[in-house]
Amino acid sequence: MTEINPGLYGIKHSNRDFTNKRTWGKNQFNSSFPASLSAYLDKKGFENIYLTLNKDLKVVHQKISTSDFFGLAPTSDDLFYSFESAYTPYEQLLVGHLPRVDLVTQRKSSGQALKPIEIKLTALPDNTTCELSENKYGTEIVIRPDTIVYLACSIAFNFRDKLDELSLHFSSDFEKIDDWTEGTNVWAYLPKMLETIDAITLSILDKQEPILMQPIWKTQGKSPALAENCLDVFVWSNFAFTQLFLDVARGELSTNNRITRQIRTIIWLFKMLYDFSLNGQFNHAQIIDALSYNTKNDKAFAVSGMVTHPYMNCDELHSPRISKEEIKNIILGGGQNLLSPERRFDAIIFNSPELFE
Numbered sequence: 140m141t142e143i144n145p146g147l148y149g150i151k152h153s154n155r156d157f158t159n160k161r162t163w164g165k166n167q168f169n170s171s172f173p174a175s176l177s178a179y180l181d182k183k184g185f186e187n188i189y190l191t192l193n194k195d196l197k198v199v200h201q202k203i204s205t206s207d208f209f210g211l212a213p214t215s216d217d218l219f220y221s222f223e224s225a226y227t228p229y230e231q232l233l234v235g236h237l238p239r240v241d242l243v244t245q246r247k248s249s250g251q252a253l254k255p256i257e258i259k260l261t262a263l264p265d266n267t268t269c270e271l272s273e274n275k276y277g278t279e280i281v282i283r284p285d286t287i288v289y290l291a292c293s294i295a296f297n298f299r300d301k302l303d304e305l306s307l308h309f310s311s312d313f314e315k316i317d318d319w320t321e322g323t324n325v326w327a328y329l330p331k332m333l334e335t336i337d338a339i340t341l342s343i344l345d346k347q348e349p350i351l352m353q354p355i356w357k358t359q360g361k362s363p364a365l366a367e368n369c370l371d372v373f374v375w376s377n378f379a380f381t382q383l384f385l386d387v388a389r390g391e392l393s394t395n396n397r398i399t400r401q402i403r404t405i406i407w408l409f410k411m412l413y414d415f416s417l418n419g420q421f422n423h424a425q426i427i428d429a430l431s432y433n434t435k436n437d438k439a440f441a442v443s444g445m446v447t448h449p450y451m452n453c454d455e456l457h458s459p460r461i462s463k464e465e466i467k468n469i470i471l472g473g474g475q476n477l478l479s480p481e482r483r484f485d486a487i488i489f490n491s492p493e494l495f496e
Contacts, residue, residue: 290380
């Protein structure tokens, strides 16, 4: 019988060597395991839960096959998983270096970049929902500034040959903002910014595409024990994801008068698209650095499980489709022994040898 090397289901060709212990560190495991989980869903005949935006600006649930999500069948011999890479088709949209995204799927034969995917492996429930009944469990999402750069690119890409169409969405009022770094100068324009972003997304609604993969791992309430049914994959389209923080910001605009992280994220996204409409490029690093509004730039924003629950609520959130007994079909060849547990999910697997018996 052939000995199986440590590896993950479905990932045949990638820029990670799964026989190397370093590849199983938390930062790498948190993106490679989800890619494998989505491939495994496909093997089981399941599709990913796909959160999209409808014409009423409401987030609705659809399904997306892993083949459509990755751009090729997940186990195709021609699929290359390029982790922590830049999605080259977006390079011409901005000034400076395009940041890396968690996963770029590529066609191995031609090197063609297929899809950019940001990955957030999230625990269910989070600390804001763990005391609630199980059907109210939610999961926190923490978003990096680089994700907002990719979000802006995914929208701008549709207008790269028709800047005039994009420009029509921007009122001449925005020319009156003489100093974007001063929150007081920008505050009055925020409602109009929200309207403008909504109008832009509605104008290309049929072009929405996956941007964020959010696998969930479910525990028994607060305990570190995995739930019997513990794994599933949610995928946010770029427009559904935009609506998530737009909705939060709308609530904040009416209740306070300071620029929160969510409101700042709207200003970033707006400014990137506004500059793109004027110049055909935007300088993401300059926008993020200059428009900090006295808040650190280590993350764009975070939303708790109380906020995400209404968007993600469905049968698969209550009872994920992959059971803990199936983890041994995803982590292969003793890979679990190479984990360096620093976070709860890899720690649980590392400390649960019985899952692999």
